[in-house]
Amino acid sequence: MLIVFGGLPGTGKTTLARLPAARVGGVPLRIGTIEQAIVRSGPARQPLGPVAYVVGYAPAEEHLRQGLTVIAESVNPLAVTRDAWRDVGVGAGVPVIEVEVICSGPVEHRRRVTSRSVDIPGLVLPDWQQVLRRDYASWDREHVVVDTARQGPGGVPRLAGPASP
Template structure:
């Protein structure tokens, strides 16, 4: 299964993806990690553009073809990136579940963005104004939405697991 996790910076994508990967024994692919590796290699500079996503798609497909569950984590701001992640699942012959994380409380969201620490050396984190001004297209198809406002990471993961369990029943897996 391919679980595609997207959402604005500061909504809890990395925290939730790590918890979910540990719980499911899944591979966690983080586009931020890929992009920063490209920058450190000297092959790119920020903003990296589509290269980090392209590497992520290739790695996800490789792991899926090996029978592994993959959690692909990125802002995933554009319909074209969302379509590309879904195409990975199609090519690998697995179900692809799209998840958008939100934080409906603007004060909490801002606090998360402005107070988080860098866990990837030299990764530039966006400030609150950049988050507000960043390009982010509305999702135009059915997907799972998890609002992390007011919830701890474990509560958000439990909510996502409930959605995934329902989808697995629907998909017959």
């Protein structure tokens, strides 16, 4: 199976994506890690555009064809990136679950963006204004939405339910 997490920086994608990776022994695939590896490899600089996504699709499909579950995590801001992830899963003949992670509380979202620490060496995190200016298109098909601003018992985010266009 392919589980794709998307959402703006600071919403909690990485934290949430790590849960199924640990529980099912899935292969985590984080576009931020790939982006930073590309930057470290030579003259490339942020923002890279679609390069890291295109690089990420190949190992994802290879792992899926080997029967492994892949948990992909990225901002996934545009329909073209979402469609490409879906195509990877369909091409490998596996189910695809798309999860949009949001933080509906702007004060909490800003706090997270401005206080989080870097866990990818060398990666420069966006500031709050960059997050607000980020190109992020609405999702155009049904997917799962997880709102991390609304915490349930034990601090577990509540599902906001499937979203439709």
